[in-house]
Amino acid sequence: MFGTLGYRPKSLIPTLKSTKGVEKLVFYCGADREDPEAVKKVAEAKGEVLDYCAQMGFAVDAVELPDPFDFKRIALRIRADIRRHRKEGKSIAVFNIAGGTRPTSSAALLACILEGIPTVYIHDITYEEIPLPLLRIEYSKVLSGEERQILKVLRQHQGEDISEVALAGLVKKHKATVNHHIKNLISKGAVRLDKHPLDSRKRVVRVEESTDLLLGDDE
Amino acid sequence: MKILTSTFRDGDDEKILLAMRSLPYDRLVLFGHDDAEGPSLEKFRRLERLSGHEAGFREIGTASFMEMVDSISEELADLGSDKETGSRNEVTLNISGGSKIMGDAALLAAFRLGVEAYHCDRVVIKLPVLRGATAKDRFTGLQVRLLDVMADREKPLAEVIRAMQPNSKASSERTIRELRRLRLIKVRSEGGQVHLGLSSEGLEVARAVRFARAR
Numbered sequence: 102m103f104g105t106l107g108y109r110p111k112s113l114i115p116t117l118k119s120t121k122g123v124e125k126l127v128f129y130c131g132a133d134r135e136d137p138e139a140v141k142k143v144a145e146a147k148g149e150v151l152d153y154c155a156q157m158g159f160a161v162d163a164v165e166l167p168d169p170f171d172f173k174r175i176a177l178r179i180r181a182d183i184r185r186h187r188k189e190g191k192s193i194a195v196f197n198i199a200g201g202t203r204p205t206s207s208a209a210l211l212a213c214i215l216e217g218i219p220t221v222y223i224h225d226i227t228y229e230e231i232p233l234p235l236l237r238i239e240y241s242k243v244l245s246g247e248e249r250q251i252l253k254v255l256r257q258h259q260g261e262d263i264s265e266v267a268l269a270g271l272v273k274k275h276k277a278t279v280n281h282h283i284k285n286l287i288s289k290g291a292v293r294l295d296k297h298p299l300d301s302r303k304r305v306v307r308v309e310e311s312t313d314l315l316l317g318d319d320e
Numbered sequence: 321m322k323i324l325t326s327t328f329r330d331g332d333d334e335k336i337l338l339a340m341r342s343l344p345y346d347r348l349v350l351f352g353h354d355d356a357e358g359p360s361l362e363k364f365r366r367l368e369r370l371s372g373h374e375a376g377f378r379e380i381g382t383a384s385f386m387e388m389v390d391s392i393s394e395e396l397a398d399l400g401s402d403k404e405t406g407s408r409n410e411v412t413l414n415i416s417g418g419s420k421i422m423g424d425a426a427l428l429a430a431f432r433l434g435v436e437a438y439h440c441d442r443v444v445i446k447l448p449v450l451r452g453a454t455a456k457d458r459f460t461g462l463q464v465r466l467l468d469v470m471a472d473r474e475k476p477l478a479e480v481i482r483a484m485q486p487n488s489k490a491s492s493e494r495t496i497r498e499l500r501r502l503r504l505i506k507v508r509s510e511g512g513q514v515h516l517g518l519s520s521e522g523l524e525v526a527r528a529v530r531f532a533r534a535r
Binding site for chain 1: 384385386415416420421423424427428431436439441442443445446447448449450451520521523524
């Protein structure tokens with residue numbers, strides 16, 4: 102089971118109780134380091150969750166986020182952890198996104214949407230568990246293999262001014278084929294064409310910043 | 321028209337201003353709860369008046385998380401088209417304002433409808449909502465029709481087949497099998513009759529299709 106934690110262990114622990122066969126809890130926490138009260142409260146909550154897991158015999162990974170307000174880094178970190186656990190053959194029963202800072206919770210939800218992980222929220226007052234719908238957006242089906250390859254190459258050359266012709270050379274495909282895929286990627290909002298900084302007649306292909314979040318660090 | 325929408329509560333000035341500075345728009349519409357009135361909302365109303373537009377405010381209920389997702393989806397779908405001219409509006413959504421639960425509900429709504437979305441808090445992060453990746457885009461016309469037929473309640477198989485006419489029985493049964501394989505349909509036998517209903521995932525897909533179609 103995965104989760105996010107803020108000040109209240111009660112936002113996380115009910116999911117441990119309601120989920121069958123949990124062997125391990127991975128949870129993400131972190132406080133604004135300039136706010137001593139927040140640091141203290143998060144540390145207390147973390148201690149309580151660790152104590153609960155020790156008593157119950159669950160393995161636990163408490164991940165301290167260096168900046169609990171850095172949406173992008175948190176999303177990438179959580180996504181990489183989910184993928185790593187899956188690669189190791191572990192199945193993720195549920196992700197509780199109720200605790201933590203706003204960016205931490207939203208970043209966790211984003212990772213769950215993209216990875217298709219069942220997600221739950223805990224009601225603030227009743228502590229009732231609310232399952233969120235699985236959107237089942239299968240990006241592997243939205244992006245073709247060729248499109249993913251092109252995105253991968255563009256990310257490897259991020260910061261360079263790559264034209265479609267140059268890109269065709271890099272992916273070893275015909276220019277017309279690459280042009281076709283680039284058109285599709287533009288229509289999906291994954292890349293854009295910008296003017297070349299030195300020659301406004303030319304166009305360079307740029308990956309939209311959201312593609313990092315879409316594909317994750319390890320792709 | 322370009323419409324910038326954002327989740328909002330009083331005190332969210334920096335986040336909303338960052339979105340306003342960074343994302344091109346003609347009209348600003350804020351989504352908040354009934355306690356959103358305050359100095360911040362007044363400030364945005366004043367700023368927008370200077371540009372010749374009224375800042376819109378749409379109230380989002382607080383009843384439950386999923387009702388919030390539905391409520392934001394409805395507002396986004398409504399803003400997607402101009403009622404007077406019939407033309408389409410370009411809607412973008414910032415999810416960094418408002419309560420944590422509202423931000424998360426807005427994130428789900430953005431993916432459900434395929435609305436361009438951002439997280440503006442100190443920096444602007446574009447979220448990976450891909451166009452052409454909504455529930456509506458993933459299903460065939462016949463599958464969508466079947467979801468519509470079954471959206472309101474569980475029905476006997478014969479009634480579903482009848483409602484799918486003029487599609488043939490064979491084609492409707494094939495579509496039922498397809499959606500069953502995707503675990504969107506539940507089948508139950510009672511008194512020698514087969515009843516079909518949508519699973520919780522099926523209900524969400526039906527809702528998502530309805531909102532995406534309304535955009």
